[in-house]
Amino acid sequence: xxxxxxxxAFTLIEPGPVVLVTTRDKGRSNIMTISWxxxxxxxxxxxxxxxxxxxxxxxxRKTKECVIAIPTVDMLDQVVGIGTCSxxxxxxxxxxxxxxxxxxxxxxxLIAECLANIExxxxxxxxxxxxxxxxxxxxxxxxxxxxxxMLHAVGDGTFVADGRKYDRKKMMATKLPTGL
Amino acid sequence: xxxxxxxxAFTLIEPGPVVLVTTRDKGRSNIMTISWxxxxxxxxxxxxxxxxxxxxxxxxRKTKECVIAIPTVDMLDQVVGIGTCSxxxxxxxxxxxxxxxxxxxxxxxLIAECLANIExxxxxxxxxxxxxxxxxxxxxxxxxxxxxxMLHAVGDGTFVADGRKYDRKKMMATKLPTGL
Numbered sequence: 001x002x003x004x005x006x007x008x009a010f011t012l013i014e015p016g017p018v019v020l021v022t023t024r025d026k027g028r029s030n031i032m033t034i035s036w037x038x039x040x041x042x043x044x045x046x047x048x049x050x051x052x053x054x055x056x057x058x059x060x061r062k063t064k065e066c067v068i069a070i071p072t073v074d075m076l077d078q079v080v081g082i083g084t085c086s087x088x089x090x091x092x093x094x095x096x097x098x099x100x101x102x103x104x105x106x107x108x109x110l111i112a113e114c115l116a117n118i119e120x121x122x123x124x125x126x127x128x129x130x131x132x133x134x135x136x137x138x139x140x141x142x143x144x145x146x147x148x149x150m151l152h153a154v155g156d157g158t159f160v161a162d163g164r165k166y167d168r169k170k171m172m173a174t175k176l177p178t179g180l
Numbered sequence: 181x182x183x184x185x186x187x188x189a190f191t192l193i194e195p196g197p198v199v200l201v202t203t204r205d206k207g208r209s210n211i212m213t214i215s216w217x218x219x220x221x222x223x224x225x226x227x228x229x230x231x232x233x234x235x236x237x238x239x240x241r242k243t244k245e246c247v248i249a250i251p252t253v254d255m256l257d258q259v260v261g262i263g264t265c266s267x268x269x270x271x272x273x274x275x276x277x278x279x280x281x282x283x284x285x286x287x288x289x290l291i292a293e294c295l296a297n298i299e300x301x302x303x304x305x306x307x308x309x310x311x312x313x314x315x316x317x318x319x320x321x322x323x324x325x326x327x328x329x330m331l332h333a334v335g336d337g338t339f340v341a342d343g344r345k346y347d348r349k350k351m352m353a354t355k356l357p358t359g360l
Contacts, residue, residue, distance in 0.1 A: 014216075015335075016197065016215075036220065038218035126306055128304075152342070154194060156191050157350075160343065163329065166256055166339040171261070
């Protein structure tokens with residue numbers, strides 16, 4: 001995994017993938033599966049929906065740090081497994097065979113098996129809508145990884161993997177930041 | 181296009197597709213392409229990022245109504261075209277050959293060519309983050325449509341279509357609302 005340009009980090013979230021969000025508090029790391037996340041701008045600022053129904057929320061609110069890890073289709077059963085048990089009684093890294101790796105800027109760990117990881121700081125909480133605003137501070141990507149297809153949750157227990165790609169960079173040139 | 185259960189409308193947005201958002205004000209309908217949208221819950225409440233940089237924003241703020249239309253992969257060039265010109269000087273329905281159809285609950289039109297349409301009311305504005313909170317009130321789906329693959333924007337001018345599907349309903353049963 002190597003560092004990627006932070007200005008490109010939003011391109012990991014804009015397609016709408018399911019993500020894994022790690023936190024670390026009192027020497028324990030945890031992971032939650034989240035599909036309710038969106039890009040905020042052409043900057044590494046993201047809006048995430050979470051709240052006290054997620055065990056990780058207390059650590060996120062207290063430490064104001066997390067890592068957004070991007071899993072791929074080969075990790076589907078880990079993603080679902082992580083999302084259907086609680087860090088309150090489970091060491092999810094051990095149970096689901098994923099590897100915590102120290103980040104550079106936050107205490108929450110990267111997940112080594114993921115396609116990419118974005119170290120984030122909490123910059124705001126919009127409590128009336130359970131929205132947490134995050135700013136990415138360091139981004140990492142595994143450029144050598146063969147499987148790069150992200151997963152999208154439909155919300156009814158089914159998932160869709162990335163399919164065919166289309167390039168419309170020329171048509172969109174006027175609307176995109178330079179240097180992407 | 182026929183009405184679908186409103187309780188399933190979030191399954192159209194949770195996968196993270198690019199959407200078309202229609203508004204109507206002073207007898208003129210308009211469309212914007214939006215990729216910055218997320219589900220808020222297992223309810224038809226959505227968070228959308230928009231602001232004064234979108235011509236439609238004034239109509240959305242004034243009328244407090246819009247329609248979220250879900251295009252599919254065969255509509256890619258219309259989606260990009262709609263997103264790269266302004267309703268200030270363009271009748272996008274005429275220019276991009278899409279058909280406005282009256283909804284049931286809001287003044288903004290449905291788009292006949294889309295896979296699905298969700299009529300929405302604005303329920304909150306979070307101005308410091310340019311987030312508009314929407315609640316779907318009626319949802320429609322074209323069940324006979326053959327092309328159902330949604331589009332995901334990467335954000336750099338490339339797009340990804342829906343690919344292979346996976347069913348994990350059994351694994352997720354404890355986490356999903358009943359009746360989905």
